[in-house]
């Protein structure tokens with residue numbers, strides 16, 4: 001098998017992903033979830049014309065001649081609090097005292113805020129308000145439907161719900177929200193050398209970091225990780241855990257055991273219990289990525305090296321999980337930043353270099369995190385982006401702009 005280009009591998013994967021069914025959840029649990037259906041306003045918002053200020057509802061003509069020297073006195077005929085409904089209409093020479101958010105009388109033409117009246121002045125009379133200036137039609141009145149009109153499309157299917165959209169859902173009365181089900185992802189770390197995080201490693205052993213890093217990436221992708229027990233490099237054990245994972249999860253991830261070593265069993269077992277779709281991508285790190293399916297469930301055989309496993313997750317697993325989870329935007333945003341380090345040579349494989357991207361008045365800059373070995377998990381902890389050096393290119397010279405897959409927050 002020859003090496004696949006990154007974009008071809010991504011396309012081959014995405015083509016095989018189908019979006020999960022939807023479920024209905026409580027509004028309070030909907031933050032960060034993906035809306036499964038378009039949502040429409042059930043009524044106008046605001047539902048009635050209301051006051052934008054604490055003040056007096058008036059007829060514009062009544063105060064047209066008002067000035068500081070020649071104030072106009074109006075009779076206060078009603079007081080309306082928010083939540084109440086006015087029972088009077090304005091007539092010539094009258095005013096209705098009204099609070100912010102209260103429904104305005106049907107024929108009100110403007111609301112004059114207290115600050116523009118004799119409110120609180122020592123010589124103010126009860127039941128009379130004096131106006132010192134003219135006002136305009138519609139001033140401080142928020143019309144019905146100004147925000148959303150009854151029946152209008154307010155949120156699209158596929159939209160990720162954030163605080164603002166939660167506010168919209170509450171406004172339209174969506175106590176239950178239709179969202180896509182989150183993919184359940186079984187995470188299987190393979191290797192005789194691995195021990196779990198709470199265990200003291202013996203000589204020759206290391207801690208399983210991939211399982212936990214991948215589980216965190218699964219969460220970041222909006223999916224649910226299921227961390228399975230560590231599997232030794234043993235065909236029987238691998239078959240058993242894959243069978244269990246297929247029963248419990250929508251997507252399977254393994255790490256380790258996909259290169260050409262004596263104990264690299266994942267591809268072999270995958271061919272036996274499912275179907276290997278492709279193996280090896282023209283990239284560094286992450287070349288030995290394997291992808292296939294078992295009983296129709298996608299399985300990603302991530303390389304064991306910690307950086308390779310995480311980079312393969314970012315480029316291939318994350319977009320796949322996002323498609324399964326109903327997201328519209330599958331890929332991380334790319335940014336272009338000025339490379340501050342030394343010149344970067346091209347390679348026959350597309351390189352993804354860990355960088356720290358910073359934003360300043362001069363624009364974005366990128367610096368390598370240091371050495372780029374695929375075992376250096378600490379470099380992933382420092383990085384917020386993966387700088388792309390395209391394969392078979394002239395490389396990138398210091399001071400040039402390079403494309404970066406931004407996966408963390410900008411510094």
Ligand SMILES: Nc1nc2c(c(=O)[nH]1)N[C@H]1C(S)=C(S)[C@@H](COP(=O)(O)OP(=O)(O)OC[C@H]3O[C@@H](n4cnc5c(N)ncnc54)[C@H](O)[C@@H]3O)O[C@H]1N2
Pocket residue numbers: 189190191193194206207208209210211255256257258259260261264285286287288302303304305306308374375
């Ligand atoms: N002769 C060749 N050797 C290797 C090749 C090759 O083309 N020819 N490719 C190299 C590349 S590139 C990578 S990447 C690795 C991938 O190997 P495997 O996927 O088979 O992974 P392992 O050999 O099992 O482990 C590699 C490395 O990662 C450590 N590891 C594994 N699992 C974990 C884990 N859960 N947590 C932390 N660290 C883990 C493992 O101990 C090894 O050090 O193969 C190269 N070799």
Ligand code: MOO
Pocket residue numbers: 283284285286287288303305308374
């Ligand atoms: O290409 Mo491997 O994934 O670097 O270490």
